[in-house]
Amino acid sequence: MTKDIKISVVIPTYSRPQLLMECIHALALQHFDSEAFEVLVVSDGPDAATRKVVNSWKATGLLQLKYLSLQRKSGPAAARNKGWKNAAAKIIAFTDDDCRPDPEWLNRIWQHHRKDDDLVAYTGKVIVPLPEQPAITDHAFNTSHLAKAEFITANCACTKAALELTGGFDEQFTMAWREDSDLEFNLLKHGIPIRYLPVARVIHPVRKSSWGSSLADQRKGIFNALLFRKYPDLYKTRIRQSPPLKYYLMTGSLAAFIICLLAGNLPAAALLLGCWILGWLYFTAQRLMHTSRQLPHMLEMLYTSAFIPLLSIYWHFYGSIKYRAFFL
Template sequence: MKKEMKISVVIPTYRRPELLMECIHALARQHFDRGDFEVLVVSDGPDAATKKVVSSWKATGLLQLKYLCLQHKGGPAAARNKGWKNAAGKIIAFTDDDCRPDPEWLNRIWQHHRQDEDLVAYTGKVVVPMPEPGEITDHAYNTAHLSEAEFITANCACTKRALELTGGFDERFTMAWREDSDLEFNFLRHGIPIRYLPVARVVHPVRKSSWGSSLWDQRKGIFNALLFRKYPSLYKTRIKQAPPLKYYIMAGSLVAFMICLLLGNLPAAALLLGCWIVTWLYFTGQRLLNTSRQPSHMLEMLYTSAFIPLLSIYWHFYGSIKYRAFFL
């Protein structure tokens, strides 16, 4: 008789073979019977390098490893759905390719699972090692907030039955943003308990980011609107994220400055430009308060702080219109 699989680990990934290699290496060090868990790596689109990494690990025989691939890029939510739907485990554990599960991770999850519970979810502890104080970038500072998240796919698990009941991840979340909160709220709506397991730990190192990447990150604001549309009450009480007042002051000052300049009202234009500069420098100073003062980083903060408010407001209203969810 075939032995029942206890846990399936699902890892979405795309074109990050070096990070994936380290994640799989951490799973190979689990203090958990290798016959009791499997690892499903799901590539978010065709990726030869990722397939090669999985094949090389499969050849070692150290893990029960499967490689799955989406035909077209659909985002981590779609990749995770493909993973759990092809999983054999009673419990589905999720982590990301840039994470390092603690050797006791799976063991702690299984120890705290009551075998008579078919509908339950778990959220573990995410540890973000930080650089030396003088080397903390804005990106690292924001990444550190992951350790405070109440439910995050870098470290969560649930019964497969819970995913079948709720439908799993909403694939309209095509970026790595809010798809985990959406799953959490879906569990809550169905009355599925979510238990916090601080002993189930995953390390989430701060990975390198490209210069000015915070500008691209503003696009994630689209999915705040989608989450608000689906769960307005939970969003208001647990997320509460929208462009802050200073963003509107900066954007409004800049637009009014241009209008006054076109109308030839130079005194008013000068006053409005001064207002924008003061707010811009204040915003930059806030971002530098607990982060690096290296010249390159300071220049990046000055540059990105000038554009973040406009981009944040733009994507916020873009999402609000797209999903018909208007909120401030």
């Protein structure tokens, strides 16, 4: 290694070797001196397949690659911390294993960095390619919202000094949710400027999801409460996310239906069940408004729309109790 490392790229990953392979391939195509940047792949726990991918790329000699691993699965925030703390460069760029950085990505970051900027962060442009209608699924539509995020770990960079001052990522965020907003708010709290670089682009393809995956996604709502507890004012102005009113109305009418049914008040139970059905169908129609009308997808929307309100409220209050952060 004859040249100084200018940028260190950190990629958290776990058990997604094919996606990681494509991400590393995109980094190998960077219009940036391969001796001037390194790539640190951090596995969120022991993962032989990930190690094998990294070793196969190291053998090509096209990139300076390092493989690191957490002792046990702890989440992408912990993986990113291990990465930047072991990085050689003063600028740490973050992306994810399901992303493909544009060939000019690192070059644009480096061109816009001033050497006297010890405390600064950058956020780039995320592009989410979507299929044409009618093939857009609910999962794809939700993924497309990443393109509107203010600060996202799929495409951001910080000086190492900024990460050291803020402490980096909060490892209480054990899922890929709100840990990037937490870092953003922490940077703002410390007065560290975040500069938007629309010319630094990363492609975030929509990966395949399992049927009904939106139900499991509701668990992420726990971390809304953690972020609210830490930064209530910023959360209110920039996030403002909590279960919507229709979720409470649907869950409330369902609970009241069960109570009336058990009490033998059948007319009231029938009315409340009708209210829940109307809410369920309305919610389903909302989700189908911009997405596929193909039968399998419609059945998935009908099924998941029946349970999402209940799960969303459950995880919201679970997080509120766990982190002692009560908000509606």
